Amino acid sequence: MLLIACPYCGERPEIEFAYGGEAHIARPADPSAMSDEEWAAFLYARTNPKGTHAERWRHTNGCGRFFNAVRDTVTDFFVATYKTGEPRPDLTPRSVV
Amino acid sequence: MQNFSALSLLRRAFGGHESWQPQWRTPEPKPEYDVVIIGAGGHGLGTAYYLAKEHGITNVAVIERGWLGGGNTGRNTTIIRSNYLFSESAALYDHSVKLWETLSQELNYNVMYSPRGVMMLAHTIHDIQVFKRHVHANRANGVDNEWLTPEQAKDFCPPLNISAKLRYPVLGASLQRRGGTARHDAVAWGFARAADAMGVDIIQNCPVTAIRRSATGEVEGVETERGTIRAKKIAVVAAGHTSVVMNMAGVRMPLESFPLQALVSEPVKPAFPCVVMSNTVHAYISQSDKGELVIGAGTDAYVSYSQRGGLHVAQHTLDAICELFPMFRRMRMLRNWGGIVDTTPDRSPIIAKTPVPGLYVNCGWGTGGFKATPGSANIFAHTIARDEPHRINAPFTIERFRDGVMIDEAAAAAVAH
Ligand SMILES: Cc1cc2nc3c(=O)[nH]c(=O)nc-3n(C[C@H](O)[C@H](O)[C@H](O)COP(=O)(O)OP(=O)(O)OC[C@H]3O[C@@H](n4cnc5c(N)ncnc54)[C@H](O)[C@@H]3O)c2cc1C
Ligand SMILES: [Zn+2]
DSSP, X not given: OOEEEETTTEEEEGGGOEEEEESOOOXXXXXXXXXXXXXXXXXXXOOOOSBEEEEEEXXXXXXXXXXXXXXXXXXXXXXXXXXXXXXXXXXXXXXXX | OOOOOHHHHHHHHHTTTOOOOOSSOOOOOOSEEEEEEEOOSHXXXXXXHHHHHHHOOOOEEEEOSSSTTOXXXXXXXXXXXXXXXXXXXXXXXXXXXXXXXXXXXXXXXXXOOBOOOXXXXXXXXXXXXXXXXXXXXXXXXXXXXXXXXXXXXXXXXXXXXXXXXXXXXXOEEEEETTOBBOOHHHHHHHHHHHXXXXXXXXXXXXXXXXEEEOTTSOEEEEEETTEEEEEEEEEEOOGGGHHHHHHTTTOOOSOEEEEEEEEEEOOOSSXXXXXXXXXXXXXXXXXXTTSOEEEEEEEOSSOOOOSOOOHHHHHHHHHHHHHHOGGGTTOOEEEEEEEEEEEOTTSOOEEEEOSSTTEEEEEOOTTOOGGXXXXXXXXXXXXXXXXXXXXXXTTOOSTHHHHTOOOOHHHHHSSOO
């Protein structure tokens, strides 16, 4: 089981959290101007990288708040966690084949 | 290719089994092929087999980063069934079940297909309604599926606990008698051997690191750790790694990859006659011919390529198994492992042409693509050879997400299996 550092509560076991998918996917500012392709890309296309991944988590069985994390999807190592609204930390990305 | 028969086995037994030859070659990659297939799992090897067998295209390479069959093909719990809700899915999976029935004879290789029946347990009123809907929809599509009372379910699978005192009591079950299991490795090996015999090159330990495209966009070939290989048609069949490989051609996929776990027990005498699945309490169990209980657990919640998975996920499944089959409570588990499964938003696969000319993709099988191996390979070969989909895979495009024509087995089954 992973240990996840909630930016509000500190390190807690994985089962206290819910995964929220890829982070920093902004809802389009002008939805009616979007083509079907753009909508599909926004709703369904995901980076799904092998390497560092910015993602949302929610401390469901704790403070209940959403936050973001950067995790290495090969090792599951959490490189950083940070509050929603803060920019993605400027880390050297790793990507593997 | 050496033929397997009772006589050839007997003859070689007298020679101490020393005259067997390797089942496939280990060729050097050629500079160019008509078709390059990325990924030597069952689906990729099967695609090469049907390209050669049914379309006469034998100048084909299957390129594999590890060893053939070492991906999800060699890691799954081998449940085979076709009782999916929607007509598109029923046609796809039943095409596969029909091919399973004769696959051992066709490949001259025993894939140990065993239609011992797949029983799915209902534990809630909602389960009962959904399963009965499946039974009716399946019958309308000519796919066998029947409803059983708890007593009938116990007759079919005597170890089942149908006590009303369970946390989630068994309220009934649906049974597909043609469903069952097969030997996972043998499927990869059988397709590899038969494809190799028709001239297909299987190149192992050779990760593809880039896909080359011309100035006008169409594919030209792949870069690998063993040099450049040119091809005008490239087929990606990389399961959990599909997003990574498609990204090499600049295509973002509607996929996320998750670890899915399985485990096996110590071997015991035949004790479990069929396959039992429970989507509600997350238990998937059968007994292999070696005697091990083969148990499927769930996926982790987050995207990962770790091929492990959390222990609490496996434990959750074992809790359910112990409750449903109390006689297994004291059994020891021998091994557990994970595979990386690629899931689509509607939990149906993509078997299609892509926006890139000459690039084809077969992916998104998630937690349930082993059952589809021969059928998927068969229609994917058709798609590559003719540059147009087969009638059966025509609905399984990437564009269905843009057009809103999902094949929503996720909603239909409540889980991905
Ligand atoms: C634990 C578990 C249980 C399952 N249980 C069932 C079940 O009971 N019933 C069922 O129907 N399905 C089940 N599945 C799903 C099933 O295993 C898969 O859907 C199916 O085997 C996929 O086959 P494939 O040939 O597409 O993929 P794979 O066998 O994974 O083959 C893909 C290959 O691509 C290779 N590859 C990846 N990247 C590259 C690269 N860059 N270059 C070259 N090669 C590359 C990989 O090494 C791999 O060998 C289960 C899966 C798991 C993990
Ligand atoms: Zn918290």
